[in-house]
Amino acid sequence: xxTLKSVDVVIVGxxxxxxxxxxxxxxxxxxxxxxxxxxxxxxxxxYIDGMDEVDYGIHNKMMQSPAVLTVTHRFSGRETAVxxxxxxxxxxxxxxxxxxxxxxxxxxxxxxxxxxxxxxLLEKHGKLPEDSLxxxxxxxWDDIENDLWRAEQLMGISGKAGNIRGKIIEGxxxxxxxxxxxxxxxxxxxxxxxxxxxxxxxxxGLKPYPQPSANISTDYTNPDGISRPGCAxxxxxxxxxxMIGARPQPTNVLMPILRRHSNFKIxxxxxxxxxxxxxxxxxxxxxxxxxGEEIMQPASIVILSAWTTHNVRLLLLSKIGEPYDPATNxxxxxxxxxHQVITSAKAMIMLDEPINSFMNNSGLGFRxxxxxxxxxxxxxxxxxxxxxxxxxxxSAALPIGSFGRIPPGATPRNWGSKWKTESARLFDHVIxxxxxxGDHLPWRQNHMDLDPTYTDIxxxxxxxxxxxxxxxxxxxxxxxxxxxMQLTESLARVxxxxxxxxxxxxxxxxxxxxxxxxxxxxxxxxxxIQGGAIMGSSPGASVLNPWMQHWQIPNLWMLGSCGFPENSxxxxxxxxxxxxxxxxxxxxxxxxxxxxALA
Amino acid sequence: xxxxxxxxxxxxxxxxGVSAAVIAALGASLIEPQTAQAAxxxxxxxVPLRFFTAKQAALIEAACERIxxxxxxxxxxxxxxxxxYIDRQLAGPYGHDKYRYTKPPFVQSVPEHGYQxxxxxxxxxxxxxxxxxxxxxxxxxxxxxxKLESIEHSMFFQxxxxxxxxxxxxxxxxxxxxxxxxxxxxxxxxxxxxxRNEIDKHxxxxxxxxxxxxxxxVGHPVKGMEDEPV
Ligand SMILES: Cc1cc2nc3c(=O)[nH]c(=O)nc-3n(C[C@H](O)[C@H](O)[C@H](O)COP(=O)(O)OP(=O)(O)OC[C@H]3O[C@@H](n4cnc5c(N)ncnc54)[C@H](O)[C@@H]3O)c2cc1C
Ligand code: SF4
Numbered sequence: 001x002x003t004l005k006s007v008d009v010v011i012v013g014x015x016x017x018x019x020x021x022x023x024x025x026x027x028x029x030x031x032x033x034x035x036x037x038x039x040x041x042x043x044x045x046x047y048i049d050g051m052d053e054v055d056y057g058i059h060n061k062m063m064q065s066p067a068v069l070t071v072t073h074r075f076s077g078r079e080t081a082v083x084x085x086x087x088x089x090x091x092x093x094x095x096x097x098x099x100x101x102x103x104x105x106x107x108x109x110x111x112x113x114x115x116x117x118x119x120x121l122l123e124k125h126g127k128l129p130e131d132s133l134x135x136x137x138x139x140x141w142d143d144i145e146n147d148l149w150r151a152e153q154l155m156g157i158s159g160k161a162g163n164i165r166g167k168i169i170e171g172x173x174x175x176x177x178x179x180x181x182x183x184x185x186x187x188x189x190x191x192x193x194x195x196x197x198x199x200x201x202x203x204x205g206l207k208p209y210p211q212p213s214a215n216i217s218t219d220y221t222n223p224d225g226i227s228r229p230g231c232a233x234x235x236x237x238x239x240x241x242x243m244i245g246a247r248p249q250p251t252n253v254l255m256p257i258l259r260r261h262s263n264f265k266i267x268x269x270x271x272x273x274x275x276x277x278x279x280x281x282x283x284x285x286x287x288x289x290x291x292g293e294e295i296m297q298p299a300s301i302v303i304l305s306a307w308t309t310h311n312v313r314l315l316l317l318s319k320i321g322e323p324y325d326p327a328t329n330x331x332x333x334x335x336x337x338x339h340q341v342i343t344s345a346k347a348m349i350m351l352d353e354p355i356n357s358f359m360n361n362s363g364l365g366f367r368x369x370x371x372x373x374x375x376x377x378x379x380x381x382x383x384x385x386x387x388x389x390x391x392x393x394x395s396a397a398l399p400i401g402s403f404g405r406i407p408p409g410a411t412p413r414n415w416g417s418k419w420k421t422e423s424a425r426l427f428d429h430v431i432x433x434x435x436x437x438g439d440h441l442p443w444r445q446n447h448m449d450l451d452p453t454y455t456d457i458x459x460x461x462x463x464x465x466x467x468x469x470x471x472x473x474x475x476x477x478x479x480x481x482x483x484x485m486q487l488t489e490s491l492a493r494v495x496x497x498x499x500x501x502x503x504x505x506x507x508x509x510x511x512x513x514x515x516x517x518x519x520x521x522x523x524x525x526x527x528x529i530q531g532g533a534i535m536g537s538s539p540g541a542s543v544l545n546p547w548m549q550h551w552q553i554p555n556l557w558m559l560g561s562c563g564f565p566e567n568s569x570x571x572x573x574x575x576x577x578x579x580x581x582x583x584x585x586x587x588x589x590x591x592x593x594x595x596x597a598l599a
Numbered sequence: 600x601x602x603x604x605x606x607x608x609x610x611x612x613x614x615x616g617v618s619a620a621v622i623a624a625l626g627a628s629l630i631e632p633q634t635a636q637a638a639x640x641x642x643x644x645x646v647p648l649r650f651f652t653a654k655q656a657a658l659i660e661a662a663c664e665r666i667x668x669x670x671x672x673x674x675x676x677x678x679x680x681x682x683x684y685i686d687r688q689l690a691g692p693y694g695h696d697k698y699r700y701t702k703p704p705f706v707q708s709v710p711e712h713g714y715q716x717x718x719x720x721x722x723x724x725x726x727x728x729x730x731x732x733x734x735x736x737x738x739x740x741x742x743x744x745x746k747l748e749s750i751e752h753s754m755f756f757q758x759x760x761x762x763x764x765x766x767x768x769x770x771x772x773x774x775x776x777x778x779x780x781x782x783x784x785x786x787x788x789x790x791x792x793x794x795r796n797e798i799d800k801h802x803x804x805x806x807x808x809x810x811x812x813x814x815x816x817v818g819h820p821v822k823g824m825e826d827e828p829v
Contacts, residue, residue, distance in 0.1 A: 054773050067700055232792060234790065400768045521712055
């Protein structure tokens with residue numbers, strides 16, 4: 001194996017977190033920083049050619065190919081896992097910028113108690129369910145608020161504040177934790193679907209507010225001096241890279257700065273296989289380059305920022321820490337696997353007039369927090385946490401994905417002239433049932449480890465996910481679908497559309513139908529898989545300390561939502577970047593001065 | 600299976616409404632109306648096939664046309680060149696399963712785990728030719744529908760149906776949606792650099808700008824992933 005010259009910092013993964021950390025290090029220190037990114041280099045000017053549903057929407061051109069690497073899944077520890085051969089309930093990114101290049105731009109903050117959820121729930125209920133692994137993060141809202149604000153400024157988030165330093169502002173999210181500032185940019189324009197949803201929610205006495213969005217409403221210059229234009233509502237949004245850079249992407253907000261710093265380099269086509277460590281210190285990483293050559297890259301500090309499943313897999317492959325065993329509840333690596341609890345009203349609304357849904361962005365519309373956290377939840381609902389409802393975004397409006405959205409059973413067959421005629425008539429006239437996204441709490445049964453059978457192109461074991469919905473999530477579904485139906489009924493009244501209950505929009509044909517409410521690894525949920533290397537304030541109970549530093553290996557740091565003990569109703573990237581700023585401050589201001597364990 | 604050998608198999612489609620860019624992308628040649636045999640006054644395009652033989656292409660074209668027939672609601676799969684789209688997808692990385700995890704062991708599982716089979720799309724189509732049978736093209740439409748109904752639950756049919764929708768509504772750079780026939784039928788305008796001044800101007804009314812393809816929008820050729828090496 002070839003051994004290269006040592007660098008000060010090696011960063012594994014050149015996506016949102018890795019490049020943000022690189023930017024902080026490159027601009028604030030003179031350290032020599034190398035990012036290893038397995039995927040290709042990308043630049044914003046490539047993206048204009050990307051407004052194409054076949055290559056991007058269907059063949060996932062921006063994503064990491066499952067042919068190279070995937071995960072296996074099983075519902076419980078009693079079963080043998082099978083590989084997810086094509087995506088899938090989540091879609092990992094690849095290439096410079098990672099999934100940050102093609103996110104949907106929904107830029108929520110978590111509720112303030114979320115960072116101390118264990119303490120909060122214990123205080124509220126006296127005890128937790130037996131198999132719950134809910135944990136505190138090791139810091140609180142007041143510690144993180146300014147870092148969230150830095151992340152929002154970096155991205156230029158559009159929205160309307162509902163609570164500025166305790167002052168409640170109607171029109172914004174009045175349930176949110178205090179924020180120090182109004183959003184950097186105002187809410188976006190409204191599409192018709194959004195206008196109707198707003199009215200439908202208001203008529204039920206709820207408090208809809210504009211979905212905070214990274215797909216910015218107006219031209220904006222961030223504190224680093226990076227300028228971006230306002231969104232063009234082109235509709236080729238989530239899953240596509242933005243052709244004008246209205247969405248903040250690592251290639252448009254971080255790379256231009258990094259390119260000006262000669263102490264930073266990024267090496268593409270470098271797939272890291274192991275963290276090499278000895279006597280409690282990381283020595284460097286090994287990777288395979290584009291020519292297939294195996295290379296050792298020594299470094300003084302190793303930072304893993306390869307996204308949840310890859311970060312956790314690298315720990316397991318490198319034999320760092322004890323893998324979690326749900327039977328004994330021992331071991332830490334791989335525990336607290338969560339996704340997000342997502343459902344919608346099983347209904348659709350058919351309108352006489354078209355929605356013009358091709359004009360949209362995937363962060364558009366309104367959100368409702370009246371049932372987020374423990375707001376509005378009754379003991380009889382039987383759940384610890386709720387979530388948010390939303391409507392107005394038509395991100396699935398492209399023709400291949402949405403042709404054929406007609407009430408199931410409306411035509412005898414889902415092909416042929418009758419079906420085609422009805423599908424063409426209803427194209428762009430259908431609104432699906434209102435959607436819900438809820439907190440997903442960690443349970444003992446849900447975890448990650450290495451698969452005993454299936455391997456990647458290098459012969460390394462795939463990550464195995466053991467994941468299914470528990471009774472708690474089933475009750476969240478019951479609760480959410482009931483409220484979502486009320487919203488959908490209200491929307492039908494407001495819009496004058498025809499409500500069709502039962503069965504959502506039927507789209508892809510399936511040989512057999514998935515069981516309702518089982519974890520469905522074959523259909524897209526979100527790319528918000530979390531946990532596996534959680535942070536916390538005690539070395540016996542978490543992999544990372546509250547600054548994302550490894551408890552046992554102080555020169556190993558990990559970034560991203562692998563560190564999050566539980567999964568929120570809110571989308572994660574604002575918090576992921578906020579926590580990355582927090583980690584960067586700790587690394588630069590504390591660790592570099594005293595290179596040892598911080599806590 | 601024939602591959603990369605000098606192909607003499609073609610499919611012909613009406614040239615009406617096909618842009619020069621698409622003709623170039625398809626490697627197609629124009630067949631001018633023959634004044635001698637003036638049976639058809641139209642110009643036709645001769646599109647070289649990459650995977651199907653001419654006979655297989657005719658078979659798939661006939662089946663797609665029953666899934667998405669030309670009728671009062673608009674043009675069908677044949678008019679839109681769906682079979683050209685499918686041919687190119689099957690010849691490219693997708694057809695060879697380059698986007699799928701294909702390591703063994705292959706085991707049967709539940710629908711929540713998606714397709715777990717060993718066969719790639721090319722092999723699934725090969726099996727499909729036999730399911731349809733050589734005589735399919737000469738059946739009446741009713742007989743063809745009965746035949747398709749009898750194989751409705753096969754992987755081949757599910758794939759064919761999905762590919763028909765894709766070929767009908769894809770960007771013309773992929774060979775289907777010829778003349779943007781599919782997009783015109785449903786009022787989809789294709790990609791645009793901006794709808795900023797329109798998004799809040801047409802509440803409750805149809806806004807139907809004439810469609811533009813990606814190549815027309817960006818003004819240079821764009822290659823699809825089906826053209827990437829296998
Ligand atoms: C379709 C889609 C929509 C989304 N929408 C939203 C949204 O609306 N709101 C929101 O908040 N979030 C959204 N997300 C999630 C968001 O993109 C992620 O939270 C964010 O990108 C995470 O940053 P990261 O640095 O952890 O991972 P990434 O940005 O994915 O970066 C990880 C990088 O590591 C590289 N890598 C992995 N393994 C290796 C290895 N072994 N060697 C070298 N490099 C490696 C990868 O190639 C990748 O480039 C979405 C994601 C997707 C895919
Ligand atoms: S909708 Fe807006 S943010 Fe999304 S890709 Fe288009 S211009 Fe960019």
